[in-house]
Amino acid sequence: KNQVEQSPQSLIILEGKNCTLQCNYTVSPFSNLRWYKQDTGRGPVSLTIMTFSENTKSNGRYTATLDADTKQSSLHITASQLSDSASYICVVSAGKTSYDKVIFGPGTSLSVIP
């Protein structure tokens, strides 16, 4: 069964600290993995995309890693800011047919406090 799990469910950190969010997936055949950020009351916005051959991708203070062997990804946030408070959603695309399957994780809710 195609599934995406994320941990922790929620996280509170102090401003300026680093944190790492986890994503485990059982999706086949794997195509790519994206991390989306969803601010409260807004739609999700893509942060990074990684394909099978890529094991790290950075976007400013966000660094995503992918281990296709263990089917795990992580999103590391450096020097957190209050504006990083949001839900972070791991999204995995599967399939090589004309219309592909996109599986969303439940998200990790991050709160950055002063």
Place this chain on the structure above:
Amino acid sequence: DTAVSQTPKYLVTQMGNDKSIKCEQNLGHDTMYWYKQDSKKFLKIMFSYNNKELIINETVPNRFSPKSPDKAHLNLHINSLELGDSAVYFCASSRGPRTTSRSGELFFGEGSRLTVL
């Protein structure tokens, strides 16, 4: 300029009513989607259109009927609303239907929060 815009942002209505949500994208994308985000924050695909043609129709009650008059617009009409329909509905678009490609990035609207009383 808003890339994917949907209206209304909030909708409060009584059970049994019929309501519509409209969506427009100005990104020149070929593919548009409707997603439902429930109270547990899971995003679930409902429908997808590619160039006005329905390509994904997940297990959704037939009270939900999408309509795509052109590739820049995708509307969602809901008949006989039920309490369980309360959720946030997101419209999204992508350059093409192949989410396995880099052009498969989804661009979401701000969401329409539907509350059924």
